[in-house]
Amino acid sequence: MMTERAPVDPHPLTSKEMATRVAVDIPEGWYVNLGIGIPTLIADQMPSDREVIFHSENGILGMGPVPRPELVDPWLINAGKQHITLRAGGSFFHHAESFAMIRGGHLDLSVLGAFEVAENGDVANWATLEKDTALGVGGAMDLATGAKRLWIVMEHTTKDGRPRLVRRCSYPLTALGTVKRVYTNLAVLEVVPQGFAVTEMIPGMTLDSLQSRTEAKLVPPS
Amino acid sequence: MINKFVSSVAEALEGIADGSVVLVGGFGEVGQPLALIDGLIEQGARELILVHNNAGVGQLGLARLLALGRVRKVICSFPRSSGSIVFQQLYKERKVELELVPQGTLAERIRAAGAGIAGFYTATAAGTQLGERKETREFDGRSCVLETALRGDVALVEAWSADRWGNLNYKESGRNFNPVMATAAKLTVVQAQHMVELGQMDPEGIVTPGIFVNRVVHIPNGIPTVP
Numbered sequence: 001m002m003t004e005r006a007p008v009d010p011h012p013l014t015s016k017e018m019a020t021r022v023a024v025d026i027p028e029g030w031y032v033n034l035g036i037g038i039p040t041l042i043a044d045q046m047p048s049d050r051e052v053i054f055h056s057e058n059g060i061l062g063m064g065p066v067p068r069p070e071l072v073d074p075w076l077i078n079a080g081k082q083h084i085t086l087r088a089g090g091s092f093f094h095h096a097e098s099f100a101m102i103r104g105g106h107l108d109l110s111v112l113g114a115f116e117v118a119e120n121g122d123v124a125n126w127a128t129l130e131k132d133t134a135l136g137v138g139g140a141m142d143l144a145t146g147a148k149r150l151w152i153v154m155e156h157t158t159k160d161g162r163p164r165l166v167r168r169c170s171y172p173l174t175a176l177g178t179v180k181r182v183y184t185n186l187a188v189l190e191v192v193p194q195g196f197a198v199t200e201m202i203p204g205m206t207l208d209s210l211q212s213r214t215e216a217k218l219v220p221p222s
Numbered sequence: 223m224i225n226k227f228v229s230s231v232a233e234a235l236e237g238i239a240d241g242s243v244v245l246v247g248g249f250g251e252v253g254q255p256l257a258l259i260d261g262l263i264e265q266g267a268r269e270l271i272l273v274h275n276n277a278g279v280g281q282l283g284l285a286r287l288l289a290l291g292r293v294r295k296v297i298c299s300f301p302r303s304s305g306s307i308v309f310q311q312l313y314k315e316r317k318v319e320l321e322l323v324p325q326g327t328l329a330e331r332i333r334a335a336g337a338g339i340a341g342f343y344t345a346t347a348a349g350t351q352l353g354e355r356k357e358t359r360e361f362d363g364r365s366c367v368l369e370t371a372l373r374g375d376v377a378l379v380e381a382w383s384a385d386r387w388g389n390l391n392y393k394e395s396g397r398n399f400n401p402v403m404a405t406a407a408k409l410t411v412v413q414a415q416h417m418v419e420l421g422q423m424d425p426e427g428i429v430t431p432g433i434f435v436n437r438v439v440h441i442p443n444g445i446p447t448v449p
Contacts, residue, residue, distance in 0.1 A: 057325060058249040058398045074252070074445040075394040081250040081303075092394055094401040094429070095249070096333035099326030103344060127351065134277070134313040134320050136300035137352060142326030145346045176349040176365075 008204035012185040018153055020045040022111060022183050026052055030108035031061070031101075033143055036080045038153045039111040055107060057139040059098045062090025079139065102139070103146040110147035112140065114154050116169045119195040119216040121179040123152060124171035137174075144175035156184035156213055163215040165189070165196055186210060194219045226388040226438045227417065231261035234411045234439040238267045238376050241294075245332065245374035245403040246274040246284065253396035255380040255413045257441040259283045262378070269294045273332070273374060275325065275399060277301035277309035285309070293318055297372065299325035322352060329402055331372035336405025336434070341370040374407035380443075381430070384414035385421075388435030389428045396446070397429065404434045413441040 013021065019041035026032060026046065033055045034040050044065060046052055054063040057079040064085035067073070072083045101107060114125040126140045144150055157163055165182065182189045187210055188200035197219040201210060211218050228234045235258065238244070244262070248254030262270075263286055272293045277300075278285030285308040287293055296318060301309050312318040323331065324346050334342055343366035347353040357368040379400045381390040390412060392400055404410050417440040 056395075058252075058395050060395060073394065075396050077250050077252050077395050079249075086394075092392075092397050094397050095325075095329040095399045096402045099329050103326055103330075103346060132314050134301045134310060135322060136302040137322055137324050138300040139325040141324040141350060141352065142346045145348075146326070173350045 010186070010202050010204035010209070012156075013202060014185075016041055016045070018183055018185055021188070022151065022153055026109065028052065031055055031106065032109045032111065033057070033102065033107055033147065035110070035112035035140070035143065037113040039113060040080060042111060042153075055098070055101060056084075057095075057098055057102070057143075059093045059095060060084075060086065060090065061093075061101075062087040064090070099139070099142055099146075102142050105146060105148055107147040109149050109151060110143040111151045111153060112144060114152045114164070114174075115171045116164050116166050117152050117154075117179050117182050117191075118166050118169045119191070120168075121177040121191045122169050123150070123174050123179050124169040125152075125174045127172035129171065140174050144178055149180045150175070150178045151181045151183065152179055153183040156186040156210075161213075163213060166215040186213065189218075192219060197221070225386045226432065226435060227384075227386055228437050228439055231257055231413075231439055231441075232264070234258065234413075234437045235261045235265045237409070238262065238265055240267050241269045241271075242267055242375040243271045243273060243373065245377040245399075245407055246272065247377070247379045247398065247400035247403050249275050249395065249398035251446045252394070253380050253392065253398050253400050254283065254446070255378040256283055257413050257439070257443065258378040258380075258411060259287065263287055263290065263292075268292050271295045271297065273297045273328075273372060275299055275328070276303050277306050277320075279303050279305035281308065288312055288318065291317070295319035295321065297321040297323060297328070299323055299328050324352060327369050328372070329399065331369055332374075332399070332402050332406045335371035335373035336402065339371060341368055343368055372406070374403065375409065377403040377407035377410045379404050379410060379412045381412050381414045383416040383418050383423060384412055384435075384438045384440075385418050385423055385432075387420060388412065388432030388438055389423055390414065390430035390432075390435065391423065391427055392429055401430045404430045409437075410435050412438045413443070414438055415441065415443055
């Protein structure tokens with residue numbers, strides 16, 4: 001008697017696997033800013049033979065990996081206040097010039113984390129709903145608005161299972177209509193005029209199952 | 223003979239009045255003019271409006287200036303770095319005002335002040351909470367908000383090298399807001415790690431020409447540390 005083959009159980013991607021997935025899509029020659037959190041992990045997932053130039057808001061192009069402790073240069077930190085290195089060809093510049101690169105559309109890509117992304121490309125990633133706490137925005141609005149394209153990498157749902165891909169954001173907005181693509185631990189989605197178009201799902205994931213974890217209506221792969 | 227070097231921090235900070243708008247350079251622990259901040263604590267000016275990327279961490283430096291009740295308002299992009307305990311507490315008790323500005327807009331408002339530009343339109347923050355109550359105008363179909371120049375009464379800057387004309391350069395990520403702020407205040411005060419002879423700096427490598435600088439004090443500060 002033939003046994004029916006059990007469907008593959010979907011294994012949501014880890015943070016590192018999400019970073020690896022994003023790295024695949026970044027071509028040689030792009031100037032890229034990586035936000036704090038999962039986006040930061042992308043740099044280490046780039047193949048060493050692909051030249052991608054990383055930008056840091058505090059005035060660095062050509063940012064390299066975190067050094068071994070004995071090689072730390074105390075004057076060299078990134079926007080996440082981590083000690084980093086500078087690649088050959090790297091440069092330093094002041095804050096206004098750094099954000100001219102961002103605002104002026106010179107960066108090919110900004111990758112940010114988010115609380116929510118809406119089907120119209122709105123993104124919310126800076127303000128929590130805490131009371132009596134001073135909020136911080138940093139460079140999030142500049143990056144979400146200014147780069148040539150904005151990709152978001154985030155978990156598909158919150159820890160308690162609420163969807164993060166929504167019809168309209170409930171958190172305060174970072175930028176309006178600028179998200180081009182979202183990488184989650186379950187899928188890759190493009191923001192198109194009809195909403196979120198699913199371009200990729202992890203093995204074992206079905207469109208119905210993904211839809212049940214998504215508030216916005218998904219556009220099936222064509 | 224022009225000599226912008228002064229012999230002490232106290233001399234460098236002489237005349238800073240109560241209510242001054244104080245631009246303070248630095249990002250993270252790098253490029254912060256720590257000796258000048260300590261000097262400002264000593265100097266005693268009150269009701270200050272502090273412009274800096276953050277709002278102080280730990281208990282020393284800017285956090286101490288805040289804790290002493292000397293700051294009326296903070297204009298910054300990110301007041302919630304880990305360790306911004308003093309500011310968060312004062313904010314909660316409504317003892318300090320906050321004007322939250324996107325980081326690039328903060329840098330550009332300061333740059334505009336130094337360049338004599340009264341204001342500019344940017345898409346950053348348009349349609350968001352931080353763009354509320356700001357004049358909005360469409361450019362090429364894109365909604366933009368009007369941002370105005372942010373001028374300091376005083377700028378406190380940390381440089382790597384300085385000569386007696388006040389020419390400056392910076393070290394690595396210690397540049398950050400420093401050269402922008404140096405252009406944007408009525409009184410620009412610099413602490414420099416190295417004092418060099420006139421002519422020793424490579425003219426191609428001078429980041430802040432001395433025209434922007436009023437006073438320099440030589441502080442061989444050692445490596446950047448969290449205050």
